[in-house]
Amino acid sequence: MENLAQLVNADERLVWKGRFIDTSFMVEVGETAYLIKVTEGRIASVTRGPFVMPSWSFALRASREEWEQFWLPVPPPGSNDLFALIKRRALKVEGNLHPFMANLFYFKGVMAALRTGGNK
């Protein structure tokens, strides 16, 4: 997760897809929370919790094991997409979902950016 800004910001097409987004969202990898600030499609900062009063539009929460499967170069069936995790109730998406759904290709791309090789 520490490499997220570098990976996303180096992907010009992904940044372009997110050019209208200015928001912060929360990602929980098991017990560890990350607050991710997006400015015009670029990841401005990734801050690791714990937090006292975090402010965010939406949160993506899954266990570490689930994210690790998701981030495999070729994930197994059921782990290859955020919606595959949602279908199995392994990922919770909460909060104001408008920025997430209105820019779904972008946020799927951001979370898949941590995948080493394989399908982004």
Add this chain to the structure above:
Amino acid sequence: MKSYFEPIVGRYLHLELLGKPHRLYVEEAGQGIPLLCLHTAGSDTRQYRALLNDPEILKRFRVIAFDLPWHGKSSPPAGWQNADYRLTSRDYTDIIMGVVDAMALDSPVAMGCSIGGRIVLQLALEHPERFRAIIGLQSGAHVDPYYDVTWLHRPDVHGEVSAAVVSGLVGPLSPEAERWETLWHYMQGGPGIFKGDLYFYKQDGDIRGRVAEIDTSRCPLYLLTGEYDYSCTPEDTMDLVSRIKGADATIMKGLGHFPMSEDPETFLRYLRPVLDNILASGAAGQKAN
């Protein structure tokens, strides 16, 4: 590159469906046993472009695909602007049988994917005598809703969201060009049409209670399902097999929810033996014409 035309011929069929005049776009190629192909929710006949171009299949089958009303190049019925589009089992069945009748198709094979894979089960139940065989791609009797479909049609979310929602249903190893062509079709869907199709897929078309009545001795049933499909999962298809005596199922390695479109080459390797089987059954006279 050298320019060339594909063998596909596209025409507009005028017919009455659901009590209203309709203009449907129909593509076909090849000659032989009619093979009627039904596209997925929110997409159109372009999903079958590889099948409609396969020289071996076209020697033995007349491959036909039509865009459902509101989809692809088919028109919505006049007055569409005054109502929400919502597909029901009854209407979907009537549309397919209307096309079969209008084109005077004699004992066709029906093959459908996703919503098409569901409705062919309904055809096997209600009209087994009209079809030589049924092929269900990504067939399940029911799907548990797992996202709020209202996101698919609202003025503050671009319709591109339909493609973004289904993007993960393409298998992770599918070729890039085919993956993005498949998603492009979703990006081109009319506003609210994918959502309207999902009414059938997620609510009205639940036939869990009836699938056991399918009689495969009257109409053989073949099921092909991609292992990466988390909408209609391999488990959903195997559940059908456990309920329908004589149903034949294969789980397709590496493929997702759009096998014929996302990775045609791999898909055709699974489809060819099924088509061979159907031809062999016909030759043995197992299905009276």
